Amino acid sequence: MKYTIAIIPGDGIGPEVTTQAKKALDAVAEVYDHIFLYKEAQMGACAIDKTGDPLPQETIEICKNADAILCGAIGELKYDNDPTLKIRPEQGLLRLRQELELFCNVRPVKAYPKLLKNSPLKKEIISGTDIVIYRELTSGIYFGKKEISEDGLKASDVCSYTVDEISRITHLAFKAAQDRKKKVTLIDKANVLATSRLWRKTVAKIGEQYPDVALDFMFIDNAAMQIVLNPKRFDVILTENLFGDVISDVACVIGGSIGILASSSVGEKNALFEPIHGSYPQAAGKDIANPLASILSAALMLEHLGLHDEADAIQRAVEKSLDLGITTQDLKGKNQYAASTAKVGDFIADYIANQEDSNM
Ligand code: IPM
Numbered sequence: 001m002k003y004t005i006a007i008i009p010g011d012g013i014g015p016e017v018t019t020q021a022k023k024a025l026d027a028v029a030e031v032y033d034h035i036f037l038y039k040e041a042q043m044g045a046c047a048i049d050k051t052g053d054p055l056p057q058e059t060i061e062i063c064k065n066a067d068a069i070l071c072g073a074i075g076e077l078k079y080d081n082d083p084t085l086k087i088r089p090e091q092g093l094l095r096l097r098q099e100l101e102l103f104c105n106v107r108p109v110k111a112y113p114k115l116l117k118n119s120p121l122k123k124e125i126i127s128g129t130d131i132v133i134y135r136e137l138t139s140g141i142y143f144g145k146k147e148i149s150e151d152g153l154k155a156s157d158v159c160s161y162t163v164d165e166i167s168r169i170t171h172l173a174f175k176a177a178q179d180r181k182k183k184v185t186l187i188d189k190a191n192v193l194a195t196s197r198l199w200r201k202t203v204a205k206i207g208e209q210y211p212d213v214a215l216d217f218m219f220i221d222n223a224a225m226q227i228v229l230n231p232k233r234f235d236v237i238l239t240e241n242l243f244g245d246v247i248s249d250v251a252c253v254i255g256g257s258i259g260i261l262a263s264s265s266v267g268e269k270n271a272l273f274e275p276i277h278g279s280y281p282q283a284a285g286k287d288i289a290n291p292l293a294s295i296l297s298a299a300l301m302l303e304h305l306g307l308h309d310e311a312d313a314i315q316r317a318v319e320k321s322l323d324l325g326i327t328t329q330d331l332k333g334k335n336q337y338a339a340s341t342a343k344v345g346d347f348i349a350d351y352i353a354n355q356e357d358s359n360m
């Protein structure tokens with residue numbers, strides 16, 4: 001089959017890690033006889049430099065017309081250090097999410113046996129953890145009205161949600177739970193926020209349609225603690241945009257490195273796949289960034305396209321690289337030899353190519 005994939009390398013380490021993901025995809029294409037047609041598009045700081053716009057119209061068109069979108073990372077230091085700048089790289093990603101209505105952000109968090117020692121958390125606490133976070137991505141405080149008073153002494157961000165916005169992701173979270181451990185935990189702040197109370201009411205009602213799935217509720221402050229104290233109690237976490245942003249970074253501690261966590265952002269028509277990590281500009285061009293989050297994002301993309309064996313092949317290759325310790329420095333002890341970004345990518349692509357050969 002032929003698939004058109006929009007590739008957004010982005011900023012910082014984005015181009016390096018997406019190059020490794022493409023290597024893995026090329027190996028998959030070879031073995032399983034597919035054609036992946038890559039269409040490169042600009043977004044973020046690099047797009048501002050070239051066009052003045054973090055999300056040029058051309059990028060939107062390429063993404064809309066692709067079967068899937070693979071994104072690297074967005075962001076540049078000069079913007080982080082200057083909050084007065086009006087045009088910012090992240091606006092590109094946020095606008096793309098909104099334009100394509102990628103409302104459902106899925107972030108799997110797993111404790112890989114080989115990486116248990118990489119987490120600062122105790123092995124017995126994280127071992128066996130398998131969580132998937134369903135984060136609402138196109139509404140809430142991220143997209144509410146933003147105001148700053150003329151004298152610069154007051155600012156506000158409005159957080160609002162509709163029942164429809166809550167319902168569509170809630171159904172997807174319950175469906176995911178049906179194929180997993182059959183538990184949904186809604187994370188909110190219903191003791192304080194009106195939007196959270198609407199989430200609770202709506203999710204509880206929808207939950208009745210899924211009697212095989214257990215539903216519980218947790219406040220975000222407690223959840224941030226429980227996810228490091230007792231992560232195994234969670235199966236599917238369902239939450240709003242801002243809480244999902246925060247809780248998914250906290251959950252990264254379980255995986256041993258933020259460099260291995262992938263995500264998908266899915267709407268009715270389009271889907272985008274990207275690492276959870278940022279653009280890590282300090283490491284750009286040094287060939288030290290961990291490419292696994294991008295490579296695993298490519299695996300999620302194949303899964304989404306219905307290419308399950310192909311996605312498994314990437315997953316197996318990633319696990320092999322971890323087993324053999326062919327990993328970048330973020331996953332290594334101080335005095336251990338770390339592989340470069342490109343080396344890890346090469347190993348994974350080779351393993352996919354040869355493993356399948358020997359299976360045939
Ligand atoms: C994420 C990122 C983004 C977000 C930023 C880059 C706007 O942190 O995808 O988690 O806050 O959603």
Ligand code: MN
Nearest residue numbers: 245246249276
């Ligand atoms: Mn984030």
